[in-house]
Amino acid sequence: MTLVEAHGVGRRVELPDGSRLDILQGVDLVVEEGDRISIVGRSGSGKSTLLNLLGLLDAPTDGELEFQGRDVRRLSSGARDRLRGSEVGFVFQQFNLLPGRTALQNVQTPLLYDRGSGFWQRERLAREMLERVGLGARLEAKPDRLSGGEQQRVAIARALVRKPKLILADEPTGALDLETGAEVMSLIESVADESGAALVTITHDLAIAARSNRHLRLVGGRLEPLDAAPSAPAVPAPGTLASSVDPALDERLTA
Amino acid sequence: MIRALGRAATGAVSTIVEAGEELRIHRGRVLLSLVGVAVAICALATVVAAGSIAEQAMREQQERDGGRPATYQIDLSGMSGPLDPATAAPAWETALARHGIEFAARSAQFMTDVQFADGVVSTSIEAVDPDYGPMRRVQPILGEWFADGDAGRLAPAVIVNENFWERLGSPPLETHPTVQFVGAEPRTGVVVGVVENRGQWDTDPWAYLLFDDAEALMAPSPDPMFGGLYVTYAMWLPEGDAEAIASSVVDALELELAGVDVQVSQYRTDYAAYGDDPFAQLKLVIGGVAAVVLLLGALGLLTIALVTVRTRIREIGIRRSFGATAGRVFFSVLMESVVGTFLAGVVGVGISIALVRSPLAAMALNTDDVQDLPGFPVEAAVVGIGAAVLVGALAGLIPALTAVKVKVIDAIRF
Ligand SMILES: Nc1ncnc2c1ncn2[C@@H]1O[C@H](COP(=O)(O)OP(=O)(O)O)[C@@H](O)[C@H]1O
Ligand SMILES: [Mg+2]
Numbered sequence: 058m059t060l061v062e063a064h065g066v067g068r069r070v071e072l073p074d075g076s077r078l079d080i081l082q083g084v085d086l087v088v089e090e091g092d093r094i095s096i097v098g099r100s101g102s103g104k105s106t107l108l109n110l111l112g113l114l115d116a117p118t119d120g121e122l123e124f125q126g127r128d129v130r131r132l133s134s135g136a137r138d139r140l141r142g143s144e145v146g147f148v149f150q151q152f153n154l155l156p157g158r159t160a161l162q163n164v165q166t167p168l169l170y171d172r173g174s175g176f177w178q179r180e181r182l183a184r185e186m187l188e189r190v191g192l193g194a195r196l197e198a199k200p201d202r203l204s205g206g207e208q209q210r211v212a213i214a215r216a217l218v219r220k221p222k223l224i225l226a227d228e229p230t231g232a233l234d235l236e237t238g239a240e241v242m243s244l245i246e247s248v249a250d251e252s253g254a255a256l257v258t259i260t261h262d263l264a265i266a267a268r269s270n271r272h273l274r275l276v277g278g279r280l281e282p283l284d285a286a287p288s289a290p291a292v293p294a295p296g297t298l299a300s301s302v303d304p305a306l307d308e309r310l311t312a
Numbered sequence: 313m314i315r316a317l318g319r320a321a322t323g324a325v326s327t328i329v330e331a332g333e334e335l336r337i338h339r340g341r342v343l344l345s346l347v348g349v350a351v352a353i354c355a356l357a358t359v360v361a362a363g364s365i366a367e368q369a370m371r372e373q374q375e376r377d378g379g380r381p382a383t384y385q386i387d388l389s390g391m392s393g394p395l396d397p398a399t400a401a402p403a404w405e406t407a408l409a410r411h412g413i414e415f416a417a418r419s420a421q422f423m424t425d426v427q428f429a430d431g432v433v434s435t436s437i438e439a440v441d442p443d444y445g446p447m448r449r450v451q452p453i454l455g456e457w458f459a460d461g462d463a464g465r466l467a468p469a470v471i472v473n474e475n476f477w478e479r480l481g482s483p484p485l486e487t488h489p490t491v492q493f494v495g496a497e498p499r500t501g502v503v504v505g506v507v508e509n510r511g512q513w514d515t516d517p518w519a520y521l522l523f524d525d526a527e528a529l530m531a532p533s534p535d536p537m538f539g540g541l542y543v544t545y546a547m548w549l550p551e552g553d554a555e556a557i558a559s560s561v562v563d564a565l566e567l568e569l570a571g572v573d574v575q576v577s578q579y580r581t582d583y584a585a586y587g588d589d590p591f592a593q594l595k596l597v598i599g600g601v602a603a604v605v606l607l608l609g610a611l612g613l614l615t616i617a618l619v620t621v622r623t624r625i626r627e628i629g630i631r632r633s634f635g636a637t638a639g640r641v642f643f644s645v646l647m648e649s650v651v652g653t654f655l656a657g658v659v660g661v662g663i664s665i666a667l668v669r670s671p672l673a674a675m676a677l678n679t680d681d682v683q684d685l686p687g688f689p690v691e692a693a694v695v696g697i698g699a700a701v702l703v704g705a706l707a708g709l710i711p712a713l714t715a716v717k718v719k720v721i722d723a724i725r726f
Pocket of ligand 1: 070071072078080098099100101102103104105106107
């Protein structure tokens with residue numbers, strides 16, 4: 058099933074001085090259920106902007122964008138919010154946990170917006186999800202008591218607790234060391250596998266990019282495929298990350 | 313349909329749950345402002361309660377003196393003095409019956425000799441009809457007010473004041489203590505009730521007798537005093553058309569008493585007869601003070617609520633990215649404020665109840681004489697909680713609008 062379909066999508070903003078800036082231009086992208094997509098690109102190339110569009114946080118100024126067959130621009134803002142809540146899960150680079158709340162409370166947050174049975178079972182669902190990411194013993198810990206890797210695992214539990222069809226990860230390993238980053242990625246992938254969700258990952262890390270099966274890059278607001286997929290998409294063992302990256306990929310990326 | 317209702321109900325419950333949790337998380341920050349609101353509500357509720365008690369005291373005092381609204385008195389006097397009650401009685405009965413008047417009472421005051429253990433004392437007697445009790449809010453502290461069947465008993469029922477009762481030796485009413493009226497034809501009355509003295513200056517014994525009994529008591533005596541007895545004919549009428557009824561009663565009396573040397577006139581005696589509302593000014597002052605206090609509380613709350621929201625823009629963005637709608641964020645911030653001020657209101661009213669019920673307040677308000685004194689005026693509690701919720705909603709409105717305007721994308725980028 059097609060989750061997202063973008064045709065000639067553009068995002069333009071008006072700058073304070075009155076001039077216009079095209080952050081994205083002519084983006085074509087189809088995300089199918091179960092896809093593993095990585096997007097690389099330099100800082101400021103529009104990666105986050107694209108992710109916001111895919112996740113219904115933003116609407117395009119040009120082109121057509123459909124989410125599960127529905128024209129995003131014709132959805133009311135409330136409908137868009139509810140659709141996002143039930144179908145999309147975000148994982149951010151800086152974790153974005155709610156400060157002062159326990160891990161359990163953080164993971165319950167999305168379920169507060171579930172108007173079905175999820176709300177009433179929020180505590181059980183959140184606990185199960187935290188156990189799934191290996192934090193069953195840290196339910197009552199607040200973010201400032203958790204390591205970066207643990208915080209990101211709480212964030213993953215939160216992103217996935219409503220079983221979204223689309224997981225959007227914006228540099229999820231950017232604030233973590235190499236080894237922890239690889240562990241976190243494995244976790245996202247395996248949890249996504251379980252629910253058959255599509256995963257779109259933005260990353261600077263070529264080893265992380267190499268783990269997906271479709272590789273894209275953003276250059277100056279335009280999305281293009283990385284022509285040759287990495288030869289060895291198999292998951293590299295931690296510790297061998299750097300050496301497993303295809304040098305040619307690195308060249309194409311930084312070109 | 314049922315599914316949609318279920319979803320709506322879940323939405324409502326989850327909004328309240330979220331507001332409650334937010335309140336708990338930010339309790340440190342909101343506590344300070346809520347203390348202010350609680351103090352303001354306490355002041356407001358206390359002022360309203362004290363005002364209402366003072367008003368009740370004033371009202372009762374005035375009702376004791378002039379009757380409850382609307383009380384009309386009829387004057388039946390001729391050239392040679394007041395009309396003989398025996399002549400007046402049938403005309404009065406007829407006029408009352410014809411107008412279907414529910415509460416009406418004659419009253420007259422005279423002196424008679426009473427035999428106490430330590431001697432005979434000339435004692436003031438208030439001769440009244442049974443309706444006099446409810447019309448003037450007379451409530452015995454012991455025993456009961458006269459019942460309709462009390463008239464014409466062999467031993468007339470007597471209601472005495474505290475002084476009288478003490479001079480009898482404070483006997484329990486179950487023992488049917490008796491009173492000896494001495495005179496040309498001595499009689500024995502039975503004490504059925506005791507009323508409070510009228511105040512500190514009221515040091516003599518006095519008693520209520522039923523009008524008909526008093527007449528019988530005095531009738532055999534050729535005492536010329538009773539002939540010249542001044543009788544007040546009072547009616548308690550529904551406020552709406554009291555004036556018309558009173559005039560019509562006068563007409564009826566004139567008709568009944570045609571040929572008798574008498575001039576019939578009516579006048580209104582209760583406090584409401586003077587101006588619209590004698591308490592309007594008091595209420596205005598009290599209301600003004602309360603409003604200022606509350607306004608200050610609301611301003612403090614608003615400031616803190618705004619600061620709180622500004623520090624939470626990122627959190628709001630995160631919530632939005634996980635499916636919170638703009639409406640949900642609006643209500644959640646508003647609810648937070650309302651739930652908070654509601655609790656502050658409950659605390660404020662609670663403190664106010666403690667204050668108003670304390671002996672100190674009773675002294676300050678001089679409530680000893682207030683009869684219908686409630687433990688705490690319900691209106692004060694309602695006004696207090698209502699004002700708290702209103703202030704919460706008003707003070708929460710601006711932060712809620714601020715929260716809705718948060719741009720999600722900007723809020724979550726770093
Ligand atoms: N609302 C906005 N107004 C002005 N410029 C913006 C706005 N949003 C993004 N940009 C600019 O667009 C570019 C792309 O931003 P972003 O998508 O965050 O890039 P990336 O995530 O790839 O680093 C950046 O130069 C950024 O400054
Ligand atoms: Mg970015």
